[in-house]
Amino acid sequence: MHNWLLPEYIEDVLPAEAARLESYRRQILDLFRVHGYQYVMPPMMEYVESLLTGTGHDLDIATFKVVDQLTGRLMGLRADTTPQAARIDAHMLNHQGVSRLCYAGTVLRTKPDGLARTREPLQLGAEIYGHAGIESDIEVQRLMVKALQLLGMRTLFVDLSHVAIFASLSHMAQLGTQQERELQIALQAKDVARVQELIANLSEKSRKAFIALTQLSGGVEVLEQARDVLPDSPEIEQALHEMAAVATALATHEVSVTIDLSELRGYHYHNGMVFAAYAREYAGPIALGGRYDEVGAAFGRARPATGFSLDLRGALQALGPATLSKGILAPASGDAALAAMVDNLRAQGQVVVEALPNAVLDYSELACDRALEKVDGHWQVVAV
Incomplete structure (x- = not known):
């Protein structure tokens, strides 16, 4: 066995890619900061009672x-x-009022996940606590769109659903806990045959409603179709109203909004609108989010909450291979004028690598495409 082999789906991030990840991490955190989100750095590990409370299986x-x-x-x-x-x-x-928090750090998962197919995603996210209105849902989704546009994604699709619709139908049908769980899984998997099997013993009204969920996907016109085919319920009407409001708000942000009412990701975690962002270059969701008002109850306060997160490594994979910015090689010298010029270049943001005596000078390995040379008694930057 080779001692240097890493576990499956765990990998080193080499200089070029690490530099790109760090650059975008800083830019996104700066975006969050100017929108009023305060940065927090939770620990990598906690007691499982705290870490998993309210999050589901x-x-x-x-x-x-x-x-x-x-x-x-x-x-x-x-x-x-x-x-x-x-x-x-x-x-x-x-x-006591509204809190806006953001974070950026590695998470670890037992199985590979997301676009990057890694067990070690670099997760960035933003959350709003203390506000139950649709305005906070709109704010976090607009912020998500801005973050993805910052990464260069100009053709975005935001897919909306609302777990309150399924919850309301389940309550009207008086589903047991196990039946509700199995039906949620079948709807999430778009397994129509399994859905039909699970609802065979329900009333005709309930059967039609659950089958309708498997068919209600497409553009924003789906919301009107849902009003026609789903039972009358204040919870369902409110959910449809909220999704319509978000669709209207995002329409001014170069985003296409789609609806998929069988999307029930995190049903036992989320309690309101859920959403996912997609782009043409990607085979899966780039960012995920939703409302999860009850999670804080385990910590003493059931605060309203909504937010989103993305895996930065997965989000950047469509950009192609990363390349390092080229720097300037300064010769090994005790010249005061050279030292002053090196300091000045670095103050301007230039990368300057100082050569070490008796070391092999390989411009490619040092990632330099220029050098400082003395020309007519003055130090100058020249191409190599």
Whole structure:
């Protein structure tokens, strides 16, 4: 066995790609900052009771678990930062008004996930706590769009759904917990045959409603179709109204909005609108988000909450191979004028690599395409 081999779906990020990731990480965090989102850095691991509370089964099986050698308690390596941000808002900050938090860091998952097919995504996200209105849903989705446009994505699609519709239909049909769970999984998988099997014993009204969910996908016109075919319910009407409001708000941001009412990702975690962003160059969702008002209850305060996150490594994969910015090689010299020029170039943001005595000078390995040379008694930057 080779000692240097890494586990499957775990990999080093080499200089060119690392530089690109870090550059975009800073730009996105700056975008969050000017919109009023405060940066937090939760720990990589916590006790599982805190890390997984309110997040459902899916995150539980995605989480690596270890035993704390100090206490004997079970700890988890975070697979998602959002629950940690909810804990910080509810328990640590204890704000009475609206909180806006953002984060950027590695998460670890037991199985490869997302566009990058990695077990170590670089997750960036933004969350709003303390506001239950549609305005906060619109704000985080607009911020998501701006973040993706910052990455160079100009043709974006935002797909909307609302878990309150399925929840309302389940309540009207008086589904048991297990039947509801299996039906949610079947709808999420777009498995119409399984859906029909699971609802065979329901009333005709309920059967028609659940089958309609499998068919209600497309443009914003789907919302009007849903009003015609779904049962009358204040919860369903409110959900359709909220999605219509978001579709109108995003229409001015170079975004196409689609609707898919069988999209029930994170049903036991989210309690309102859920959304995903797509682009033409990508085979799957680039960013995911939604409303999750009840998660903070486990930490003492059930604050309204909505937000989104993206895996930066996956989001950048369509940009092609990364290349390092080329620098300037300065010779090994004790010349004061040379040292002053090197300092001046670096102050301007230029990369200047100082050669070491008796070292092999390979411009490619040093990522330099220029050098400082003395011409007519003055140091000048010349191409090499």
